[in-house]
Amino acid sequence: MDSMDTLSAAHATLLVSALLECFVASGWLLAAAMLPRFRVATLHWAAFSLLVGLAFFGYLSSSHWPGVPVYAIGNMLMVGALALQARGLQLEAGQTPADRVFITVLALAALVQGAWLGPEQSVWRIVATSLLLSGLCAWNCVTVLRCIHQKNAQAPQAPRALGVVLSAPFALASMVFALRASTVLLAPERLMGNARPDQSISMPGALVWLFISLCMALALLGLVVYQLQRQLSQAATHDTLTGLPNRRAADEFLTQAALHAQRHRTPLSVLMIDIDFFKKVNDQHGHAGGDQVLRTLARLLKNRARASDLVTRWGGEEFLMLLPDTPLDGARDMAEQLRLAVQNSPFHWQQHNVPITISVGAATWNSGPFLANVLIADADSALYRAKNTGRNRVCVASEVAAAPGK
Ligand SMILES: Nc1nc2c(ncn2[C@@H]2O[C@H](COP(=O)(O)OP(=O)(O)OP(=O)(O)O)[C@@H](O)[C@H]2O)c(=O)[nH]1
Incomplete structure (x- = not known):
């Protein structure tokens, strides 16, 4: 060239x-x-x-x-x-x-x-x-x-x-x-x-x-x-209101945590947390006030969780906490601390104090085949008991109930 x-x-x-x-x-x-x-x-x-x-x-x-x-x-x-x-x-x-x-x-x-x-x-x-x-x-x-x-x-x-x-x-x-x-x-x-x-x-x-x-x-x-x-x-x-992982993320985390728990033979606990009389909050302060309460509670739960725990918004005014390597006693203690923290924390909306309490149901998997839906259902029925026995309290499910194959 x-x-x-x-x-x-x-x-x-x-x-x-x-x-x-x-x-x-x-x-x-x-x-x-x-x-x-x-x-x-x-x-x-x-x-x-x-x-x-x-x-x-x-x-x-x-x-x-x-x-x-x-x-x-x-x-x-x-x-x-x-x-x-x-x-x-x-x-x-x-x-x-x-x-x-x-x-x-x-x-x-x-x-x-x-x-x-x-x-x-x-x-x-x-x-x-x-x-x-x-x-x-x-x-x-x-x-x-x-x-x-x-x-x-x-x-x-x-x-x-x-x-x-x-x-x-x-x-x-x-x-x-x-x-x-x-x-x-x-x-x-x-x-x-x-x-x-x-x-x-x-x-x-x-x-x-x-x-x-x-x-x-x-x-x-x-x-x-x-x-x-x-x-x-x-x-x-993730949930757009609170920024917390949503139910789908909770399902995925639960599957991974269950594999870990089964492999290492460690207990896995869940807490089902529900705000008491939340409808009244919405009625008194409007939906925006209710949303603010949900955001504040999400922050509180997240701040009190360990790094290995997962706080998720399960839906509506319900939150699910997953606690790996935690026996039922530990889950109960954690739930009690959360209940007290919520009761004693100020929730505010437009200069109004909004008193909030929560009810918590706790359940633990210890051994036997792992069934996520059974564990959640156990926490749910413990929560139901907490609601029916006066609210602002923690109830635990029996350990055996979460492992029907045992
Ligand atoms: N602001 C707001 N409200 C919500 C949201 N999701 C669900 N809610 C409201 O939460 C309320 C739940 O009411 P209920 O199921 O009757 O329960 P509750 O009033 O908390 O009563 P208990 O659970 O029995 O103590 C309803 O009024 C819903 O509209 C949300 O994302 N934002």
Whole structure:
């Protein structure tokens, strides 16, 4: 291939890259329209792709703009694009955007372009710009890792490898820009050997960028899908009013806890908790007042539970607590503590004191075949007894009843 062919191949690759960037930008705009929760971040990423596409179109048409420092403008667009990508990522990760840093980076980039504008100074311009771009990509890599790590610390869901996979394109981009800076610094004669050193387009360079840019778009998409999947799973397993796990989550936890209890021969207890005369609370304070009482009680129960326990909203004004490794005596003690804590805690609604008491039914599985529905039914009938014998009390089911096979 002669040099003319090489140049047109590089041009063709740049043109494809520029068109692909516009295509990716329209995808992010669509995502912004469809996913309000991700609107701000996806708009940043749409702007990132558009600016990169614009930079590529500029590089492509540089020969039509004699005298215009197209490459300096292109470099500014690239730095601005990566700063926007970083800002979008920070917002997505729930961090406060480091706008001062971004402005400093942009000012530095502008200084670099202005200070070394001519073709004979392109070595320094390329080195400094590549280092800035490398730094921004490295930052994005760290932000993605921190985002996944943070979300996993709240509720582990993703495999450890996910953070590595999603941050890899940013690490790769950072290394490529650093490599470009060092090769241009170490072998400037190769760059200066070009007919127009400030406007050289290398075919491998264009291809590498095309690859990295698509990988970055895929990684950002992966991040959005991961967050969406977390949201969906949260909505399916959690109660929106109290934020507690719902009945479905309780069923799953009970199955796991039962397997653990059977394998390690440890008791498993459940507490069925019901607010007394809750209808009156609704009647006196309205549904919103009732909702506030439910939220306060949920917080109280959660604060008093051990890390290994699970507090769930079973339905209506009923809560189910699962207590692994807890015998019936321990469950009774725990229930009694909760009952007293509720009785002595102030529940407020619009400056009104709302006196609240609970009734609790406790049941324990100790040995024999495990039947979740029997254990729950036992706790339920103990609760029924607590209600029928005056409320604001704890009743326990017999241990044998929970294990009919024994
Ligand atoms: N505010 C509010 N009320 C709810 C919710 N879910 C169920 N309730 C109300 O809880 C009340 C339950 O009433 P009942 O089953 O008669 O029980 P209770 O009044 O607590 O009486 P006992 O349980 O027998 O002490 C009903 O008025 C329901 O409307 C909710 O999410 N929010």
